[in-house]
Amino acid sequence: MSHSTLIMGPERRRRWSAEVKQAVLEAAFAPGAVVVEVAREYEISTSLIYKWRQEAIGMSAAPAFAPALLVEDGPPPQPCAEQGSIVVELAGGTRVSISAEAPASLVAATLRALR
Known part of the structure; x- marks a missing residue:
């Protein structure tokens, strides 16, 4: 047709x-x-x-930053190589670590926020 x-x-x-x-x-x-x-x-x-x-x-609006909350309650968790994890190292020595047990929605939201 x-x-x-x-x-x-x-x-x-x-x-x-x-x-x-x-x-x-x-x-x-x-x-x-x-x-x-x-x-x-x-x-x-x-x-x-x-x-x-x-x-x-509102997708045509300029990209925005995702809010982040820094909590200093002791030493940061260390990634375990046996479980598998995603570690993203940012400029200035900041590290973001996501364990393999994290829900897919949390991993996706974190990676979108870092983009």
Whole structure:
């Protein structure tokens, strides 16, 4: 099934109100919805829908730092080579160590924060 649009006259850039953008996003990301079908219905590009979604959830904002809490309650834990661990050494001698027993979500969050 192909879809084509014939534009007669000079091309123009369309302007979308915030209400229309919200309606498109709600339709495109509703349970069971297919983004391509919603894009065809509104005669817009799928990439525009994804761009609006990024803007709506704030992904287009500048990267931010993750907050960190330093606790000095004794000596830092030493990684155990038998269990396996991830050790990231930062400039200035700072080390971040993650044990193999750490949950995957914690490992992913830590590595994202260090990126």
